[in-house]
Amino acid sequence: MTLQNTPTQTARDGGRHDSPLSHVSPSLNSIWHVDRPLQRGHSEGIHWQRNADMLLGMIELQETDVLPTAAGMSPLQAASQSVYERLFRLLRQQDMPHLWRVWNYLGDINGESHGLERYRQFNLGRYAAFVQAHRDTGGQVPAACAIGVQHGPLSVAFLAGSMPVVPVENPRQLSAWRYPTQYGPRAPTFSRAALAYPPGQEVLFISGTASIVGHETVHPGDVVAQCRETVRNLECVVQEASRLARSAPAFALGDMSHRAYVRHASDIATVQRTLKALLGDAPLACVRADICRSDLLVEVESQALHSLSPP
Ligand code: 3EB
Numbered sequence: 487m488t489l490q491n492t493p494t495q496t497a498r499d500g501g502r503h504d505s506p507l508s509h510v511s512p513s514l515n516s517i518w519h520v521d522r523p524l525q526r527g528h529s530e531g532i533h534w535q536r537n538a539d540m541l542l543g544m545i546e547l548q549e550t551d552v553l554p555t556a557a558g559m560s561p562l563q564a565a566s567q568s569v570y571e572r573l574f575r576l577l578r579q580q581d582m583p584h585l586w587r588v589w590n591y592l593g594d595i596n597g598e599s600h601g602l603e604r605y606r607q608f609n610l611g612r613y614a615a616f617v618q619a620h621r622d623t624g625g626q627v628p629a630a631c632a633i634g635v636q637h638g639p640l641s642v643a644f645l646a647g648s649m650p651v652v653p654v655e656n657p658r659q660l661s662a663w664r665y666p667t668q669y670g671p672r673a674p675t676f677s678r679a680a681l682a683y684p685p686g687q688e689v690l691f692i693s694g695t696a697s698i699v700g701h702e703t704v705h706p707g708d709v710v711a712q713c714r715e716t717v718r719n720l721e722c723v724v725q726e727a728s729r730l731a732r733s734a735p736a737f738a739l740g741d742m743s744h745r746a747y748v749r750h751a752s753d754i755a756t757v758q759r760t761l762k763a764l765l766g767d768a769p770l771a772c773v774r775a776d777i778c779r780s781d782l783l784v785e786v787e788s789q790a791l792h793s794l795s796p797p
Contacts, residue, residue: 518542518645529579530572539684540647541582545569546639560600562592565640566611567618574619577646584650585621586682587691588630591641595634596780605632605778606670608640613672623675624663626653630676631694631787633747634776647684653677654690654727658719660701669701669779679723681731686796688733692788694747695719696777706781709753713760716786733792740766742790747775749783757784 524535534543547569549561577583590612595605602610616623628644628651635641655661656678665673679692697705697712698719705711720739728736744765748757751774758772777785 530576532572532576534576534580536580536582538648540586540645541577541580542643542645543573543576544641544643545572546641548639558600560602560604560607562599562604562640563607563611566592566608567615568611569640569642570612570615571618573642573644574615574621578619582646582648584647585628586645586647586651586680586689588628588676589643590630590632591635591638592632593635593637593639595632595776595778603670605634606672608632609670609672609674612675616675624661624673626650627663627675627677629653629678629680629691629693630674631747631785632674632676632778633694633785634778645682647682649683651677651680651682651691652730654679654681654723654730656695656719656723656726658700658722659698665701674778679727681727683794686794688731688792688794690724690727690731690737690742690788690790690792692720692723692727692742694777694785694787695723696779696782696785698779698782703779703781707783709750709756709783710760712782712784713757714764716784717761717764720786720788731792733794737790737792739764739788740768742788743769744771744786744788746770746772747777747785747787748772749775749777753783761786 520537522537524537526535532543532545534541547565549565552561552565552568554561554564592604592608597604613623654677659678662674662676676693679690682689682691695716697703697715704715724737724739731737746757746761748754754772761770
């Protein structure tokens with residue numbers, strides 16, 4: 487059983503997953519290959535595919551299709567809670583308990599309504615669903631990204647497995663689940679990276695990583711400096727992941743594949759050039775998207791697959 491992820495657009499046997507953003511750019515189309523037959527289904531509003539070891543799901547929910555369940559709750563908060571409640575119900579029904587990696591895409595992420603930025607509304611709903619499902623909200627949490635698109639439904643893709651991940655934090659950054667309330671009433675529920683274990687493999691998922699040191703944005707307004715700080719953060723997470731990893735040799739940024747989300751289209755060439763110089767020949771896709779803090783101009787997510795030698 488091997489897992490492969492290629493940035494191509496060609497579907498092969500096994501699993502194919504079109505990212506919610508694949509209509510925006512083919513480089514956002516992520517295809518996971520597995521070499522054993524998959525079972526497919528649709529339940530809880532989620533399209534999913536699974537084998538014995540892991541499950542890949544995708545759900546889209548229109549905010550107008552969800553009724554807020556409490557006074558003052560925004561439609562996005564209600565939709566976010568509903569998406570994650572469905573996700574956790576599916577994982578329970580499928581006996582696939584461990585959430586590995588989540589890709590969250592929401593419209594107008596920095597917009598404000600109900601007295602709160604929409605990303606912060608999303609955090610309220612996500613957090614509530616983790617609590618409702620008796621899940622850990624700090625420590626054992628999945629790797630993730632939360633990215634803004636211009637419009638469209640709340641779209642969440644996820645990978646889950648029969649085996650738990652080893653969460654990885656970044657010593658240069660406060661764990662996001664410990665962020666103080668200046669970033670919103672509920673902290674985001676994700677780890678800086680996760681080591682996941684399909685049979686015979688070790689997969690490193692690095693969450694969306696940005697120019698944040700401690701909990702503060704550094705270099706506002708300077709996209710090149712933000713790129714450099716982001717790479718320093720990636721290096722630090724990779725080092726921490728390698729310390730916790732079972733596979734050898736250590737993970738290295740130059741052997742991973744990367745995707746950069748860039749706030750301003752006019753910065754894409756600069757980001758491409760700056761990151762290329764720091765990441766070498768590693769595959770890098772740059773796409774336009776909004777980032778969850780309005781002062782962040784760029785965010786990078788990365789992944790690598792190692793095979794584990796048999797014991
Ligand atoms: C940060 O470090 C940048 O809410 O799931 C990165 C990765 C970010 C995931 C999420 C948010 C999320 O806080 C933002």
